[in-house]
């Protein structure tokens with residue numbers, strides 16, 4: 001379980017996260033929605049320890065992410081993250097992108113790492129692209145390389161930060177397809193998204209986020225179709241236009 | 242003077258000795274690069290760090306870039322000698338030219354480092370890589386691609402600079418030439434031949450660099 005308890009964070013005077021509490025169970029899919037600048041990306045970066053927090057605590061399977069004794073490099077292997085701007089490694093082929101951390105972090109022999117990487121690329125539908133460099137791939141393909149790269153570490157949880165926002169509309173579908181497949185395979189996910197229809201479809205629960213606060217959390221259909229908080233309703237109203 | 246008689250036969254007989262000098266030149270060049278490049282990377286990292294790392298790095302760069310390379314050789318040879326530390330001229334040439342390389346490359350490497358997006362490190366770290374692994378496997382190769390050409394230029398500079406070693410008694414290409422011409426009095430022949438050898442060495446370095454560079458450029462758009 002990913003467990004956030006009263007997490008707060010500020011950048012200077014700006015309160016980016018303000019008393020956020022949220023759990024993501026094994027096998028559960030939680031979608032995070034909210035206006036741009038509300039702190040959603042920051043929240044994901046805090047969950048895998050890329051950003052520090054100022055208050056509260058975040059635990060993954062009971063281990064404190066920001067704890068002093070925590071081996072963060074080991075803990076991160078449980079947490080895959082995929083960013084809006086794919087961040088594929090441009091000097092490596094698709095296969096090498098996926099295999100790198102297997103060799104360096106998991107210390108797998110090259111042959112085994114590449115076999116595992118090839119399986120992950122096949123999983124996201126990129127079998128034929130293993131030897132291509134990112135510069136030769138479309139945005140959707142690069143994003144799927146990034147997903148395969150994170151999945152290769154066999155994480156228990158996947159964090160997705162607006163993974164389709166930088167894509168041309170016709171490439172969105174292929175990336176969402178990979179997320180659907182993961183859901184079907186029981187992967188626990190925390191997904192930041194602007195696609196309300198997708199959130200309704202894939203989310204067990206939806207959390208609405210605004211100005212660093214979790215305004216409302218509940219079953220996807222309840223939050224999206226019958227929001228209890230006025231702010232959620234207002235946001236959904238604007239998003240529908 | 243105008244009826245100078247060229248005598249190439251005697252000069253060519255000494256070619257093996259001359260080539261021996263060229264080997265020393267290449268050794269000094271290679272070792273000075275092996276000293277200079279990692280140090281330049283370190284300096285670049287320091288320049289991106291806090292004041293306590295940045296200031297000494299900046300001071301080092303200012304000194305190496307704004308004093309003559311020959312003076313730097315003298316400093317290590319005669320200067321340390323005055324302190325009772327007598328290093329062989331080969332060692333001094335490697336160290337002094339190596340530090341000179343580092344000083345000239347550091348700022349180039351700093352901007353190359355800056356050009357690699359921080360997100361690349363974040364992506365690598367998010368996979369569980371240590372800071373050093375992320376740097377080595379993800380940042381450095383991208384940095385190398387940007388900094389490659391300036392580095393090659395510096396390598397050629399280092400090769401030409403190594404001729405200064407003559408002045409502290411190093412028997413590299415220039416030193417050997419000096420000795421051979423004074424023994425045979427075929428001054429012009431030797432100097433022309435050595436000039437040609439330097440030219441060939443520089444071109445060979447550039448060629449090797451171009452071949453190696455193709456590997457570095459992989460994945461470039």
Ligand SMILES: Nc1ncnc2c1ncn2[C@@H]1O[C@H](COP(=O)(O)OP(=O)(O)O)[C@@H](O)[C@H]1O
Nearest residue numbers: 011014016034035036037038039040041042043
């Ligand atoms: N490194 C940073 N330094 C200062 N402010 C930041 C930094 N990163 C994000 N912010 C600010 O924090 C707020 C939340 O940003 P972010 O988490 O990216 O929001 P979201 O992902 O919901 O759009 C924004 O106002 C943003 O400008």
Ligand SMILES: [Mg+2]
Nearest residue numbers: 040041042162
């Ligand atoms: Mg964001």
